[in-house]
Amino acid sequence: MIYIDGLPLISDDFSSKGSEILSSLLDHPALTASSNRLKATPENKVSFSEESPTAKYLYVFQREYATVDPSLVEFVGTDEATTCVGLVIRNQKTKRTSISHMDFVGVVAMGLTEMLSLVVDGDADAILDVHVIGGFDDEPCEIRSGGNGSGRHVPSGYSLPLCLKIVEALQNRRERFQLQTFCVLSHNTKSDSNRNVVPIVSGFMVETSSGSVMPACFDRTSRCPDEIVRRIRVTVSSGDPRWSNKLLETYDTFNDRIVVAPCSWIADWAEIAFSLQQLSDYDILMRCSTSPAAESLDFVENERRIWSYLIKYPDWRLTFKDGKSRIFERNPLGGWSRCT
Numbered sequence: 049m050i051y052i053d054g055l056p057l058i059s060d061d062f063s064s065k066g067s068e069i070l071s072s073l074l075d076h077p078a079l080t081a082s083s084n085r086l087k088a089t090p091e092n093k094v095s096f097s098e099e100s101p102t103a104k105y106l107y108v109f110q111r112e113y114a115t116v117d118p119s120l121v122e123f124v125g126t127d128e129a130t131t132c133v134g135l136v137i138r139n140q141k142t143k144r145t146s147i148s149h150m151d152f153v154g155v156v157a158m159g160l161t162e163m164l165s166l167v168v169d170g171d172a173d174a175i176l177d178v179h180v181i182g183g184f185d186d187e188p189c190e191i192r193s194g195g196n197g198s199g200r201h202v203p204s205g206y207s208l209p210l211c212l213k214i215v216e217a218l219q220n221r222r223e224r225f226q227l228q229t230f231c232v233l234s235h236n237t238k239s240d241s242n243r244n245v246v247p248i249v250s251g252f253m254v255e256t257s258s259g260s261v262m263p264a265c266f267d268r269t270s271r272c273p274d275e276i277v278r279r280i281r282v283t284v285s286s287g288d289p290r291w292s293n294k295l296l297e298t299y300d301t302f303n304d305r306i307v308v309a310p311c312s313w314i315a316d317w318a319e320i321a322f323s324l325q326q327l328s329d330y331d332i333l334m335r336c337s338t339s340p341a342a343e344s345l346d347f348v349e350n351e352r353r354i355w356s357y358l359i360k361y362p363d364w365r366l367t368f369k370d371g372k373s374r375i376f377e378r379n380p381l382g383g384w385s386r387c388t
Contacts, residue, residue: 050178050219051226053078057219066212069219073230083231086181087248091263094125094253094270098381105253106299106306107271109278111285113148113159114299115166118256121304125264127251129182130339131206133214133232134252135160136179137225138259139167145256148295151282152206153213159295160217166301168223179229179254179261180214183207184237184247186339206338207233229261244341268346273376273384274308276357277367283354284313284364306376306384310368318362321355 050057050069057072073079096102103122108114110132116124126134126149138145146163150156168174186207211232218225236248253264268275278298285291288311297309324332329348333340336351361367368374376384 049221049224050215051224052076054226057227066216069215070212070233073215073227074232074234076230079227079230080235082229083235086229086231086252086261086263087236089262091251091265092253094123094264094266096269096272096383098383102382104304104378104382105270107266108147108149108298109271109275109296110149110282111151111155111296112278112298113146113163113295115144115146115163115301116256116299117301117304118143118145121256123253123255125251125253125266127265128344129250130247130337130342131183131186131210133180133182133207133210135163135214136177136181136254136261137163137167138177138254138256139169139171140175140177140226140259141171142169142174143256143259144169144301145254145259147254150210150214150295153209154293155295156210156213156217158293160221162295164223172222174223176223176225177259178218178225178227179252180211180227181229181231181249181252181261182236182247183211183232184339184342185233185245186342240341242341246339246342250342250344273306273386274374276353277308277374279350279354280313280357280367281308281311284317285311287314288312300375304378305387308374308376310364310371310373312364312368313358315362317358321358325352325355325359 106114106116106121106124108126114124124145124147129149132149132151135148135150144167146167148159148163150159184207186205231249237245238248240246249263251265252261254261281296285296291311300307332348332351337343375387377387379385
């Protein structure tokens with residue numbers, strides 16, 4: 049059940065429908081205030097260099113989740129969330145923190161169970177701080193490119209169903225969720241210089257020792273390790289029954305290791321990827337993004353990198369040899385090294 053400032057959100061006679069829960073949360077003054085504080089916080093730009101290692105970070109890609117212990121990880125975060133939603137659940141007592149990057153309604157129910165498995169850790173009365181960040185009012189609109197003012201109409205409305213499902217799932221579980229931040233939809237929407245609606249906060253990180261949350265963006269050096277393979281899992285996992293309606297396993301909580309669990313894909317992906325590579329950058333943006341006006345500058349480049357890999361390695365068993373996970377450990381310089 050959802051609590052705000054120690055009090056349950058709704059009474060027993062209140063409907064548990066997602067639409068009514070969502071409306072109450074968006075109108076709640078405490079949550080409005082916390083969203084405003086988050087948006088007013090300067091964005092942290094996270095980069096990594098072995099020559100000047102920073103704190104121990106862990107990055108979570110789309111449709112992944114990770115549960116971390118503050119004794120092993122100082123900051124955990126995600127970005128590139130436009131119509132996606134980031135969910136943080138932190139045990140007030142143990143400080144163990146789980147973060148996920150949810151991208152469609154089908155992963156919410158099972159994903160929440162996955163996240164809670166190590167956060168609750170057998171304590172049915174645990175008080176859990178929750179932050180819900182991401183998604184915006186992606187109403188049907190025309191994407192404008194500036195210049196001559198021409199544009200293209202695109203369908204939308206991905207964020208709202210996802211937010212509805214998340215709040216309904218939280219409210220209908222028996223755990224006690226203390227909702228601290230709810231920066232979604234109308235609280236997370238602005239217009240850019242071309243009058244396209246875009247999210248205000250599309251990335252964030254959590255300081256695990258304190259539980260504080262701040263806006264963040266990560267570059268390629270900090271979106272690691274195994275960036276391309278982890279991105280590919282998002283693209284192809286829907287065809288692997290092992291990952292049906294589940295978040296992708298990523299991290300070994302107890303040993304501070306990245307464990308990229310195997311995911312299969314059909315050999316036809318090589319042909320599909322080759323065909324997609326022939327598209328223009330504009331067509332890639334329009335066909336492959338749920339929010340073309342809101343994507344980062346490297347979105348198209350990242351898509352092309354994924355397709356290049358699939359063309360080079362059409363058989364998934366070349367990536368996950370013997371069907372085993374790809375495992376990485378932190379090295380003495382603070383980066384990640386592949387385990388043999």
